[in-house]
Amino acid sequence: MKKIGLDAGHGLYTSGKQTPDGIKEWSLNDDVCDRIQSILRDYDCEIIRTDNNEGKIDESLSSRVAAYINAGVDAFVSIHHNAYTGNWNNATGVEVYTDRTPTEKDERLAKCIYNRLVEYTGLTGRGIKRANFAVINQNKVPAVLCEGGFMDSSADYKIITSDVGKQNYALAVAEGLIEFLDLKKIPQSSDTPATPEKIDVIYQVWENVKDKWLPDVVNNTDYAGNFKNAVCAVYANLTKGNIYYKVHIIGSKNNRARWLPEVKNREDYAGNLGQPIDAVAFRTDTGKTIKYAAHEKKSGRWLPAVTGYDINDRINGYAGNFGKEIDAIKVWLE
Ligand SMILES: [Zn+2]
Structure with missing residues (x-):
């Protein structure tokens, strides 16, 4: 059974991380994470959330890394939404980050998710990028950080706060993980409803x-x-x-x-x-x-x-x- 580390960035009360009209980044991240979990429920994998599931605590970046390394996950994805100025502006688009010294697997995971993120959200692709983000800055586990659009963008806001937009973000990540980890769908008994046998x-x-x-x-x-x-x-x-x-x-x-x-x-x-x-x-x-x-x-x-x-x-x-x-x-x- 493959294990996945999944992370809604920040905490509910982390200051500054919000849309100009006050929607907290963690809430958006958490919503997308929940949707990813729900999509992957039908697959042979286990998901370990590394953020606080009520957002009450902004788990430290080192504790998030420790959590997924200790759990022995096969991949780690941190879910974020971007911000430019914090006031309404025209920035737009999605990005996926690896650390500055990506392994081949980091890059492959990034690609699996990024291509879908651009396609499914319809937002501009700003590229696969590298940065020293602490939460992915290790080479033991394939790890990426996703930015699924700008919270302070008049263009992106509508999409990233909508049901469809959140679901598309989640679908891009979930399907990217399915491809990267070669996850298999668990046969559901409901897929082939057993017609009750007729006995005369x-x-x-x-x-x-x-x-x-x-x-x-x-x-x-x-x-x-x-x-x-x-x-x-x-x-x-x-x-x-x-x-x-x-x-x-x-x-x-x-x-x-x-x-x-x-x-x-x-x-x-x-x-x-x-x-x-x-x-x-x-x-x-x-x-x-x-x-x-x-x-x-x-x-x-x-x-x-x-x-x-x-x-x-x-x-x-x-x-x-x-x-x-x-x-x-x-x-x-x-
Ligand atoms: Zn963030």
Whole structure:
């Protein structure tokens, strides 16, 4: 993981460093730094800020250097805005500085950022320059200082205080760093949204008037059953994963009312052919919510759909009312 030292020059209360109408240079620098950080959040790098993040302290230049050297960064960029007279004037343009004895890497980093800074901000390019700025004056780490336009320039002011201008400054630096350090984008799961997998429930019932299995039904596009003909057995599977289910048979002379054993998929069917059921319960191992509903033969109404699988939960543990035959069911996943 590459490390980057990023520095908003000065502090909020550093005197003199401001636009003629009182916008502090640190605020502008800090805004650009925040934007750089936000752009680079998607890349395989870590950013170490060397200024005080609230601007309250104007960190000394030596402590800023010590901070990024100690952190072992692979590159360092100090973000600034220029000033000429301090009163409104016609100065204009951007600059990138290396120290007076730049390494090859210093120069390459400067070029990566400078070319973009001129292009993206649309401001005049004043060149890649050299100076003994303490914050970049070392040869251990590739380091540059950027001046992104004049705070006291009637021409630059509008740009450097605008959202678009700040974003362009940030983009130039971030992309310059991406090129210089060959940063790679971290694959975002949101880049390729996983379309939730559709799983179908395919099921059929056996009914006791025609004494036969009715055709398969898929999900709740239809229901399985013939109204007025009691359901005796259920047979079901999923297009992916396993479905488990059981039925409750109505008591009769020869058969006490009871839950029959659970079955899985179409390894068996749930029910006894010829014995009407009054309740049914389904579950799956898909992680999706299964919903199912039973239609009461006598009342001719659909009972509320349920999602649970618990024979002791009359409300949401199964579909049906004991003692009342079911003549149709609906099952689907959500
Ligand atoms: Zn400055």
